[in-house]
Amino acid sequence: MASVVELTLNGRKRTDAVPGNRLLLDYLRETAGLTGTKTGCDGGECGACTVLVDDKPVLSCLTLAATVSGKRVDTVESLGKGGALSAVQRGFHEKLGSQCGYCTPGFIMASAGLLRRNPKPSESEIREALGSNICRCTGYVKIIEAVQHASALLARGEAASP
Amino acid sequence: MEAVSEFALVKPASLDAVLEARKANPEAQLLGGGTDLVVNIRRGIVAPPVLIDMTGVAELRAIHADAGRLEIGASATLAEVAEHAGVLAHYPVVAQAAASIAGPTHRQMGTVGGNICLDTRCIFYNQSEWWRSANNHCLKTVGDMCHVAPKSRGVCFATYSGDLAPALMTLDAEVDVAHPKGRRTMPLKDLYIGHARHDGSGTGDGKHYLALKPGEFVVGVRAKGVSGLRSAYDKIRIRKSIEYPVAGVAVALRRDGDTLADLRVAITGTNPRPVLLDGTRALCGGKLDARVVKGLDDLVRDQIMSMKTTFTPGHYRRRVAGVLARRLAEKLFNN
Numbered sequence: 001m002a003s004v005v006e007l008t009l010n011g012r013k014r015t016d017a018v019p020g021n022r023l024l025l026d027y028l029r030e031t032a033g034l035t036g037t038k039t040g041c042d043g044g045e046c047g048a049c050t051v052l053v054d055d056k057p058v059l060s061c062l063t064l065a066a067t068v069s070g071k072r073v074d075t076v077e078s079l080g081k082g083g084a085l086s087a088v089q090r091g092f093h094e095k096l097g098s099q100c101g102y103c104t105p106g107f108i109m110a111s112a113g114l115l116r117r118n119p120k121p122s123e124s125e126i127r128e129a130l131g132s133n134i135c136r137c138t139g140y141v142k143i144i145e146a147v148q149h150a151s152a153l154l155a156r157g158e159a160a161s162p
Numbered sequence: 163m164e165a166v167s168e169f170a171l172v173k174p175a176s177l178d179a180v181l182e183a184r185k186a187n188p189e190a191q192l193l194g195g196g197t198d199l200v201v202n203i204r205r206g207i208v209a210p211p212v213l214i215d216m217t218g219v220a221e222l223r224a225i226h227a228d229a230g231r232l233e234i235g236a237s238a239t240l241a242e243v244a245e246h247a248g249v250l251a252h253y254p255v256v257a258q259a260a261a262s263i264a265g266p267t268h269r270q271m272g273t274v275g276g277n278i279c280l281d282t283r284c285i286f287y288n289q290s291e292w293w294r295s296a297n298n299h300c301l302k303t304v305g306d307m308c309h310v311a312p313k314s315r316g317v318c319f320a321t322y323s324g325d326l327a328p329a330l331m332t333l334d335a336e337v338d339v340a341h342p343k344g345r346r347t348m349p350l351k352d353l354y355i356g357h358a359r360h361d362g363s364g365t366g367d368g369k370h371y372l373a374l375k376p377g378e379f380v381v382g383v384r385a386k387g388v389s390g391l392r393s394a395y396d397k398i399r400i401r402k403s404i405e406y407p408v409a410g411v412a413v414a415l416r417r418d419g420d421t422l423a424d425l426r427v428a429i430t431g432t433n434p435r436p437v438l439l440d441g442t443r444a445l446c447g448g449k450l451d452a453r454v455v456k457g458l459d460d461l462v463r464d465q466i467m468s469m470k471t472t473f474t475p476g477h478y479r480r481r482v483a484g485v486l487a488r489r490l491a492e493k494l495f496n497n
Contacts (some may be wrong), residue, residue: 003171020171020213023200043201045404050267057267062200064193066171067215110267131403132265 005069010034010078018065024058025049027065028075036076036105047133050106050113051075057113059132076105079112079161087150087159088112097146099137107133111147115162119154121147167209173218177381180214181342184377187212192379194237194276197268202281206291207303216275222381227252232333232385236275241266243274243326253385255393255412259329262395262410265403275380278327278337282320282356282368282434283406284310284471302369310469317358320368320434321471323406326383327354327436328428329395332414333385341378348373350383356434358467368434368471390416391424392494397431398482400474407431408472409479411486415494422446422454422495427461429483432468432476439465439487450495458491459484 002017009032016031028034028051040048042061049061052074079086088111091097098104107130114121114129121129126147127140135143153159172183172190184190190212193199202208216222222237227248234243234256243249244261263269263277286294286309287302299305301318308314327350335350355366355373366372374380397410409431416424425442445457462484468476 003173019168021166021169023166042204044197044264044268047265047267056270058271059197059267062196062271064171064196064200064213064215066173067217069173129266132267134404 003066003069005066007068007070008072010074016065020064020066022065023061024051024063024065024068024073025060028060028073031065034075034077038102038105040103040106045134046103046106047110048103048106050109050133052109052113052116055113055116057110057132074109074112076108079108081160085159086112087153087162088115088147090153090159091146091148091150092143095142095146095149097138097143099135103133103135103137107135107143111150112162114147115151115154119162120151123148167203167206169203169210170212171215172212173215175218175220177219177221177340180216180219180379181340183212183214184379185342187214188376190214192216192275194273195239195268195271197264197272198276198281202288205289207287207294217273222275225249229387229389231387232256232335233382234274234384235382236273236278236380238274240269240272240274240277240326244269252387253333253393255329255332255395255414256326258395259325259410259412262397263325264405268404274326274383277324278350278353278380278383279372279374280322280324282318282322282371284318284320284368285473286310286471287320310471315360317360318368318434319358319469319471320371321431321468322354322356322368322371322433322435323410323431324436325395325397325407325410325430328410328412328430328438329393330383330385331428331436331438332393332412332426333388333391334426335383335385337380338382338384339374339378340381341375345381347384351436351438353380354435358434366434371434388414388416390418392416392497394490394494396486396490398486406472408474409468409483409486411483411490413487413490413494415491417495420449422448422450425454425458425491427458427487427491429462429466429487432466432479432483437465450491454491455488458487462487 038048040046191210222235356371357365393414399405468479
């Protein structure tokens, strides 16, 4: 049984018919063709599939697509504007917050969600906000520096958005 | 992870619409944030034909918390409870328990109703269909034996590990349950029937762990404020995020001068139900001294029955529960 999902995906309105059991992750990757969001553990344990729904981070592997109807969904593809990286993207790039890169879209979206509600987080607030994401390469130190760098870029007006 | 089974999704906007949807689909399961149920669907543990999304039911999302009373709707998110100023100020044990659940993203999704009714867990149950079938399944699904206790004679030992229940039980909370003909309210501790005994008293086990009848579902929890009650929650887990508890402990107490006037302790992650320790009031009436600490340890040892349902051994979880209970009680009494 299909239902209609009307959402604002990365700033653009979009309407699709989706089966009730379609996961948001599969909808983004297969229906919308946005493969920046990664499939990791598929069980809510790794955070690689994190996207923002109404600015709040959610795990798209455990969210049914039909439940985001009427909401705003932002994926990692929404951040860069006209070739310019967002603050968080620059942070991960310039502070080497990414190694193999697989967890990075999830970390970037969880970080963007944090900076949207708290542009100047403390280190402990950063650690807390990234608690649902797992990285097996970096040891997290560089990721935390990346978010601190992004926060500084925003504060200095060197980046327009998280 | 298996392919997602076929199911239809219903999105009611009111409690009446939920009741109608349940009547039309008796096999339906209620969906909160999906952080537990969708995982179980993806592992082939359950395959409900219909899911009813509770997150759009506005009347179940309210939180009220002041010095007099606490009321939380089943569809409020765990993040909303953890950050609510009234809950933080007057019912810290509930805010701390909510803030300790899984990780921050999970708490944006997960709901109070989902955590209250959280399915019991076991290393022989929370596995893929392939894994479970290779192990001949278990009592909690379609098998005929408990791999944790092979001589259990039909008793399932899967462990309850919700964090809100013990916190609320120390406040003598009640739970509101809706059914097609109306509502009923019962003490929250009576919602949990996982005593894992076959003594004819009508109790349940890790498989039948809730006292809900067919068609009933939790719509909210409530508690009265108690003047002077100090409360806190703490838990141990393998890492400080995402994981389910090795053991979680809620303590509420009142101090009257140098006297321990009231003491309530509830523990999760150990038994097929959250356990509100019996006998704590007998420890009150004097200072919080070695006698009370020893008495508390004895109560934990007698009533906490952790089995090999997780990768941490049962005897370790029982010791952890006792240590957390003592630490929290001493901290609350002395501050």
